[in-house]
Amino acid sequence: MQIVQIIGIGLVSTVIILILRKQKPEIAVQVSIVTGVVIFLLLASKLSSVVELLQSYGDRADIKPVYFNTVLKITGIAYIAEFGAEICNDAGESAIASKIELAGKVIIVVMAVPIITSLLDLVLKVMPQ
């Protein structure tokens, strides 16, 4: 039961952070970063098998790999941006957090350009002249 393990890690580190926050808030932030990283690393192998499953079905359905990889990359960027922004928010720097989120959105839009252009091309092709 991995969920029990993860909940345990979360609860223990929450208590540790609460103890440390009064004395040394800067180290409390680091504990919360490491907790996030550890929980993600516990899930990483399962996540990669899910991605492989999706990819195999995408191949069978003849979806162009460019599109699938773009969606995958967007998911990854969204996850990392969210992670960084949440850490900044927790430490009280909501200005920096919103900048990180803005950067994530801009990079995602840039990555989605090929998908958007192909969609628009399709719309132009379908539209009667």
Next chain:
Amino acid sequence: MGVDLIFRIAAIGILVAVLNQLLIRSGREEQAMMTTLAGLIVVLLMVVKEIAVLFDTVKTIFKLE
């Protein structure tokens, strides 16, 4: 390996907090400051390595080059 790191950082934090209090009580504010800084740097070095591992894992899973 992961949970160890959480406890290690927590221990460093508590140790630094206690040392800080002791040094301030005995009137050595500069050394207390230095202890805080040293603890912070040690913890930061540990955390940076872990963040690098996280980014590498995300890159390989989501195929970000």
